[in-house]
Amino acid sequence: QQQVRQSPQSLTVWEGETTILNCSYEDSTFDYFPWYRQFPGKSPALLIAISLVSNKKEDGRFTIFFNKREKKLSLHITDSQPGDSATYFCAASEGNYQLIWGSGTKLIIKP
Amino acid sequence: EAAVTQSPRNKVAVTGGKVTLSCNQTNNHNNMYWYRQDTGHGLRLIHYSYGAGSTEKGDIPDGYKASRPSQENFSLILELATPSQTSVYFCASGDLRDWGGPTYEQYFGPGTRLTVL
Numbered sequence: 001q002q003q004v005r006q007s008p009q010s011l012t013v014w015e016g017e018t019t020i021l022n023c024s025y026e027d028s029t030f031d032y033f034p035w036y037r038q039f040p041g042k043s044p045a046l047l048i049a050i051s052l053v054s055n056k057k058e059d060g061r062f063t064i065f066f067n068k069r070e071k072k073l074s075l076h077i078t079d080s081q082p083g084d085s086a087t088y089f090c091a092a093s094e095g096n097y098q099l100i101w102g103s104g105t106k107l108i109i110k111p
Numbered sequence: 112e113a114a115v116t117q118s119p120r121n122k123v124a125v126t127g128g129k130v131t132l133s134c135n136q137t138n139n140h141n142n143m144y145w146y147r148q149d150t151g152h153g154l155r156l157i158h159y160s161y162g163a164g165s166t167e168k169g170d171i172p173d174g175y176k177a178s179r180p181s182q183e184n185f186s187l188i189l190e191l192a193t194p195s196q197t198s199v200y201f202c203a204s205g206d207l208r209d210w211g212g213p214t215y216e217q218y219f220g221p222g223t224r225l226t227v228l
């Protein structure tokens with residue numbers, strides 16, 4: 001079965017530090033990898049995404065690093081803020097309009 | 112701005128009863144999805160649709176039916192609700208768009224919290 005794995009399940013980081021969230025996948029046909037963020041009591045929303053043609057994608061304090069050979073991605077959040085506290089989901093798609101979701105990482109940023 | 116609405120937002124049902132969750136999108140997206148979210152499982156796909164009149168089984172379809180009578184509306188039906196179906200249900204819509212490489216975004220509704228007693 002296609003799987004997307006995330007680690008750690010939960011993470012606590014001090015304000016101002018860099019947060020690193022990890023994601024790995026198995027299926028070589030995946031070519032698009034979005035990260036969604038879900039605040040408590042809210043619905044998931046797209047944060048940042050990367051495709052197979054790129055090794056890195058930046059958007060402000062958020063950066064995806066992509067190691068295609070090892071089938072691993074990581075989401076880096078620099079200068080982490082308490083407002084970044086949320087659950088982060090990594091997902092993958094093979095172009096069929098479906099997303100395969102990881103189980104999420106719950107992030108807490110302490111002031 | 113993408114708009115997906117769900118009703119009801121909260122529902123308490125009895126075991127064996129019929130429950131219908133409704134979803135409406137004004138994005139004119141072809142694809143719509145129903146997920147359930149439980150602690151430790153992330154988002155699990157129940158049913159999805161490629162357009163009006165189409166419904167497809169997702170990863171966990173047992174105990175659920177879906178209906179897509181129009182482009183805008185997608186319903187999830189629990190014919191005989193069970194306590195194991197207590198969960199938060201999200202509807203989403205999505206379509207393909209280009210930004211220099213194909214991308215795909217799903218827009219989520221606010222969710223429905225269902226409790227089956």
